[in-house]
Amino acid sequence: MKTTPLYHRHLELGAQMTEFAGYQMPVRYTGDKLEHMAVRQKAGIFDVSHMGEVWVTGPHAEQAMSQLNTQDPSRFAPGQAYYGLLLNSQGGIIDDVISYKFSPEKFLICVNAANREKDFNWIKSHCDAEVEDASDSWCQIAIQGPEAVGITARYLGDQVLAIKRFGFAQIGDMIVARTGYTGEDGFEIFVPNAQAVKLWDALASQATPCGLAARDTLRLEAGMCLYGHDINDHTNPVEAGLGWCAKNWKAPGEVHRRLVGLVMQGQGIARPDYEVCNQVGQKIGQVTSGTKTPYLNQAIAMAYIDRPYCDGASEVYVKIRGRLEPAKITQLPFYRRPQ
Amino acid sequence: MIYFTKEHEWAFIEGNVAKIGITDHAQHSLGDVVYLELPEPGKKLEKDKIFGVVESVKAVSDLFSPVSGSVLETNQQLVQNPEWVNQDAMGKAWMIQVEMGNKAELGSLMTQEQYEHYLKQEVK
Numbered sequence: 001m002k003t004t005p006l007y008h009r010h011l012e013l014g015a016q017m018t019e020f021a022g023y024q025m026p027v028r029y030t031g032d033k034l035e036h037m038a039v040r041q042k043a044g045i046f047d048v049s050h051m052g053e054v055w056v057t058g059p060h061a062e063q064a065m066s067q068l069n070t071q072d073p074s075r076f077a078p079g080q081a082y083y084g085l086l087l088n089s090q091g092g093i094i095d096d097v098i099s100y101k102f103s104p105e106k107f108l109i110c111v112n113a114a115n116r117e118k119d120f121n122w123i124k125s126h127c128d129a130e131v132e133d134a135s136d137s138w139c140q141i142a143i144q145g146p147e148a149v150g151i152t153a154r155y156l157g158d159q160v161l162a163i164k165r166f167g168f169a170q171i172g173d174m175i176v177a178r179t180g181y182t183g184e185d186g187f188e189i190f191v192p193n194a195q196a197v198k199l200w201d202a203l204a205s206q207a208t209p210c211g212l213a214a215r216d217t218l219r220l221e222a223g224m225c226l227y228g229h230d231i232n233d234h235t236n237p238v239e240a241g242l243g244w245c246a247k248n249w250k251a252p253g254e255v256h257r258r259l260v261g262l263v264m265q266g267q268g269i270a271r272p273d274y275e276v277c278n279q280v281g282q283k284i285g286q287v288t289s290g291t292k293t294p295y296l297n298q299a300i301a302m303a304y305i306d307r308p309y310c311d312g313a314s315e316v317y318v319k320i321r322g323r324l325e326p327a328k329i330t331q332l333p334f335y336r337r338p339q
Numbered sequence: 340m341i342y343f344t345k346e347h348e349w350a351f352i353e354g355n356v357a358k359i360g361i362t363d364h365a366q367h368s369l370g371d372v373v374y375l376e377l378p379e380p381g382k383k384l385e386k387d388k389i390f391g392v393v394e395s396v397k398a399v400s401d402l403f404s405p406v407s408g409s410v411l412e413t414n415q416q417l418v419q420n421p422e423w424v425n426q427d428a429m430g431k432a433w434m435i436q437v438e439m440g441n442k443a444e445l446g447s448l449m450t451q452e453q454y455e456h457y458l459k460q461e462v463k
Contacts, residue, residue, distance in 0.1 A: 016368070031425070032396040033371045213370060213397045269374055269394055291396055292373040299374075321376075321392070 004049035005139055005196045013209055020212060021113035023050040028211040036217050036294040038208035039182050043145035045207040046215055047200070048181075052116035052135040053190065054109045054123060062104040064127035069099060069109075070237065070246035076101045081166050081177050084245050086119060091236040091249060095119050096227055098179060100168055108175070108190075110140075112227045139196035141189050143203050144218075146337075148186030151206045152176070155199075160187065174199070181215065183222025183335055217293045220300065223261060223333025229272055230259060230288040230302050239304065241332065257285065257304045261330040262318065264299035268325040270318040276303050277317045277324055284309050287318060293334075300334050301327070342405060342445055343454035344387075349429060350405040350448065352439075357406045360433045361393065361424065364458055369395040372424040375417060377402075377434055382410045384437060386444050391434065393424065406444050408437040 015026035071084035168177035237246035276285035290301030347365035
């Protein structure tokens with residue numbers, strides 16, 4: 001089992017550890033609710049070093065990126081990051097990734113931990129740019145929440161204040177990106193392994209350490225997909241509601257289902273793989289993510305539902321231990337941060 | 340006298356009545372508890388069979404009855420305040436009280452000392 005360079009910090013902080021994508025990662029330090037609320041109200045810090053980093057470089061890099069990714073890289077200036085999808089020949093989502101454009105000759109793709117090998121092999125075999133998996137040399141630390149930008153600026157300097165949403169800058173050996181997976185403002189910082197503990201210590205003294213459990217509830221409130229749950233090799237961009245970043249992809253036929261948000265109306269909590277039913281109990285879909293989230297204090301879920309039921313006017317139910325519990329279809333995200 | 344199951348329930352025995360909950364170890368591994376489903380009074384329970392569900396933010400976990408018998412009382416205050424499971428798993432977060440049908444079943448449960456030993460084995 002692999003560990004990140006911050007492993008001993010997690011143990012010192014009393015984290016409960018879990019296996020995720022081949023790594024020992026912190027699932028929580030103090031408690032899921034406390035960590036979740038710290039990010040919504042102040043600031044939280046996450047070790048996300050399990051994420052993979054793949055460089056695509058060389059004279060053909062931009063052309064390669066346009067073939068690999070659903071987004072057109074020429075639309076972005078150097079110093080901009082963008083969300084996009086890698087699609088297989090059927091339109092299934094190989095991964096959802098953030099790409100960082102340093103120049104037309106140099107891109108960094110941040111890939112999901114569990115997909116690292118799959119992505120790297122696919123990228124390498126689908127372009128003629130130079131492709132390098134640099135995951136083992138980088139840590140990634142995310143600091144998120146209304147106080148995150150201020151905390152980061154106090155440590156790294158005011159230059160981070162100039163980084164706009166979805167922008168990034170190189171500061172020393174670090175890559176500091178104004179991105180995140182929580183619905184809050186903040187940064188995701190790529191830091192070389194040898195400097196990771198120093199950065200963690202500086203930021204963790206002012207932000208609450210948060211584990212993977214809080215990361216999951218935060219992203220769910222923010223309506224963001226989790227690869228392997230809400231999207232996978234067999235879901236296409238349109239049914240996943242990600243058509244906005246895959247404008248050139250056309251569904252081969254009619255799209256029969258959509259990923260929607262559900263708010264449970266009773267006491268029960270919808271969980272992944274639970275069936276969604278119509279009022280006579282016929283299966284019309286399936287839950288992909290769901291929990292009772294701390295900030296909204298509601299049981300919310302994401303689910304694929306057959307198109308005729310997606311209009312929000314139909315009554316839908318989630319089957320929980322044999323009972324049909326009413327749910328309301330709602331637009332994503334569930335939570336939008338106050339501007 | 341208090342007894343424990345391998346599934347991390349506890350049963351506190353007074354006379355013929357067992358008060359049942361989950362252990363501190365169990366609440367710690369579940370994380371923040373947000374929801375409970377418990378049986379109504381009168382419901383017949385069988386030893387080692389599911390009597391309810393406890394859900395944390397992260398996980399859904401079945402509750403297994405340490406004893407057979409009939410539910411006398413359900414802790415409705417706990418259902419309204421599931422966070423008590425994290426605050427006081429062995430005290431105010433008792434879940435149900437059961438009139439035992441067969442006290443001899445207690446012999447197959449663990450004593451406190453045995454349970455503590457079992458926990459040490461389990462984490463290895």
